[in-house]
Amino acid sequence: xxxxxxxxxxxxxxxxxxxxxxxxxxxxxxxxxxxxxxxxxxxxxxxxxxxxxxxxxxxxxxxxxxxxxxxxxxxxxxxxxxxxxxxxxxxxxxxxxxxxxxxxxxxxxxxxxxxxxxxxxxxxxxxxxxxxxxxxxxxxxxxxxxxxxxxxxxxxxxxxxxxxxxxxxxxxxxxxxxxxxxxxxxxxxxxxxxxxxxxxxxxxxxxxxxxxxxxxxxxxxxxxxxxxxxxxxxxxxxxxxxxxxxxxxxxxxxxxxxxxxxxxxxxxxxxxxxxxxxxxxxxxxxxxxxxxxxxxxxxxxxxxxxxxxxxxxxxxxxxxxxxxxxxxxxxxxxxxx
Numbered sequence: 001x002x003x004x005x006x007x008x009x010x011x012x013x014x015x016x017x018x019x020x021x022x023x024x025x026x027x028x029x030x031x032x033x034x035x036x037x038x039x040x041x042x043x044x045x046x047x048x049x050x051x052x053x054x055x056x057x058x059x060x061x062x063x064x065x066x067x068x069x070x071x072x073x074x075x076x077x078x079x080x081x082x083x084x085x086x087x088x089x090x091x092x093x094x095x096x097x098x099x100x101x102x103x104x105x106x107x108x109x110x111x112x113x114x115x116x117x118x119x120x121x122x123x124x125x126x127x128x129x130x131x132x133x134x135x136x137x138x139x140x141x142x143x144x145x146x147x148x149x150x151x152x153x154x155x156x157x158x159x160x161x162x163x164x165x166x167x168x169x170x171x172x173x174x175x176x177x178x179x180x181x182x183x184x185x186x187x188x189x190x191x192x193x194x195x196x197x198x199x200x201x202x203x204x205x206x207x208x209x210x211x212x213x214x215x216x217x218x219x220x221x222x223x224x225x226x227x228x229x230x231x232x233x234x235x236x237x238x239x240x241x242x243x244x245x246x247x248x249x250x251x252x253x254x255x256x257x258x259x260x261x262x263x264x265x266x267x268x269x270x271x272x273x274x275x276x277x278x279x280x281x282x283x284x285x286x287x288x289x290x291x292x293x294x295x296x297x298x299x300x301x302x303x304x305x306x307x308x309x310x311x312x313x314x315x316x317x318x319x320x321x322x323x324x325x326x327x328x329x330x331x332x333x334x335x336x337x
Contacts, residue, residue, distance in 0.1 A: 024055035025232055030067040030076035033060040035191070035291045036103050036217060037080055038273050039299075042250075043243025045272040052235035058276075064144070071096060071222055077229075078221045078236060085142030085318035087220075088310055091328040092321035097226060100219035100237065100334030101301035105209035106294035108258065111216075112208040113193035114152065115175070120184035121203045128205050132158030134184035137174040140167045142318045144216055145174070145187050150312055151212040178202050191291030209294070214309070215302040216293070219334065226330055237299070237333040244299045251292040262289065300335040 027049075031037045040058075043049060049056040061067045064081040071079045072095045080102050081087075090096050105111050116125055125134055131152070138145040146165065153160035166183050168174050174186040175193070179201040187208060188196070196202040208214075219240070225233060250269035253261040270288050278284035296302070310325040 024050060024053050026055045026057065027078065027232060027236060028057050028059050028076045030059045030061055030070050030079040030081070032062070032064070032067070032081055033277065035189075035273070035277050035288060036293060038269075038288075038292065039102075039243035039247040039295055040080065040240065041243075041276045042246050042269060042272045043239050045275060046243070046246065048239035048242045049236070052239045054232070054235055054239065056236075056239075063139075068096060068220070071220065074222075077225055078219065078233070080217055080219045082144040082217050083147075083215065083306065083309055084144055085146075085313045085316075088313055088319045088328070089321070091220075092319065092323050092325075094327070095222065096220050096328070097223055097330040098218045098220045098301065098306060098328055099226075099233070099330050099332075100240070100299045101215055101296050101337070102217040102219055102299065103293045104296055104302060105212065105214050105216055106296075107210050107213050108254075109209055109252070109294040110190045110194075110207050111293040112148065112187050112189055113197075114185065114205045114208060114211075115178050115188045115193050115196065116185050116203045116205050117178045117181045117183065118200075118202065119181045125184060126203075126205070128152060128211060129156040129158065131156070131185055131205075132162040135164040135166055137166045137168050137177045137183045137186035139169055139171060139174065141165070142313065143167075146318075147309060147312060148187050148208055148212065148214075150316065151214065152208070155211050175202075189291055189293075191287050194290050213305075215305045218301060218306065219299065230332075233333050241298050241334070244295050244297070247292075247295055248297065251289075252294060260289070296337060298335045300337045301329070301331065302337045303329060303331065304337075 059076050064084055065086045067079040067081045068087045068090050070076045072090055114128055136149055150160040175188045177183045178186050179196050193204055197204045250265045255261050270285055274284050278287050307325050313319040
């Protein structure tokens with residue numbers, strides 16, 4: 001086609017086409033490559049971030065603390081992961097802000113199990129209140145598992161210092177240590193705990209949400225993002241809330257007996273989630289149904305619990321600063337409980 005023809009006939013036609021939306025704005029989300037952030041997977045696959053003019057990229061990590069560090073260094077724009085002593089130490093310096101809730105231990109929902117080894121159970125550790133004086137696996141000191149152990153001790157009236165904490169670095173190591181009798185107890189997500197209990201390799205003493213409901217993971221960003229791109233964060237929050245709504249509809253509805261309702265919306269959600277986790281696993285459906293956790297409506301943040309977490313970490317000497325814990329929060333983007 002001659003150049004003059006293109007200029008004469010095609011270019012005017014192109015100029016007359018309706019203008020499309022501006023190019024999507026990039027945003028990098030740091031998260032663990034696990035089932036925990038499932039509402040984000042669903043929102044991404046459903047196009048909710050695109051609807052808000054956001055080109056969302058997932059940056060996967062293997063542990064919680066590196067996500068917080070990546071946000072501080074500018075390698076991710078927003079993060080979602082467990083709140084830990086390390087996180088609060090960074091936030092207290094003014095480098096991070098919690099802006100919303102994510103996974104929440106909730107009474108009546110089987111999220112994290114308190115798991116006992118067969119040997120310890122047979123020796124009499126048959127109740128959560130009997131954990132004192134036993135060995136207890138965690139990932140590391142200052143982790144969410146350390147916090148859960150401390151709060152369970154408070155609730156059941158024994159001293160957390162009576163536990164022999166065994167930091168094993170990885171969640172998979174914790175469950176394996178209980179199933180092989182190397183430690184007496186740990187906390188394990190339902191998708192790990194239930195198969196071990198069903199196969200007779202461990203005992204479930206109870207569920208963390210029934211003992212100490214708390215905000216496990218949260219959405220956070222930096223003051224720089226809040227200051228320079230508040231509209232982007234508002235649009236991100238809106239898309240995330242749509243993902244949470246779909247997730248709650250698919251997994252968190254209960255029947256009259258308190259059992260989860262599983263229907264077509266559940267299977268549709270599973271098909272989206274398996275693009276990110278349990279891909280190609282023939283048992284993916286059961287693993288997801290056994291492992292889904294609770295998200296509050298609208299991605300709401302349990303502010304009271306976050307402040308209580310800071311209190312506990314400070315009492316343990318794991319958060320050193322003396323700043324106002326409320327300064328770590330910015331609740332303008334997502335609702336609170």
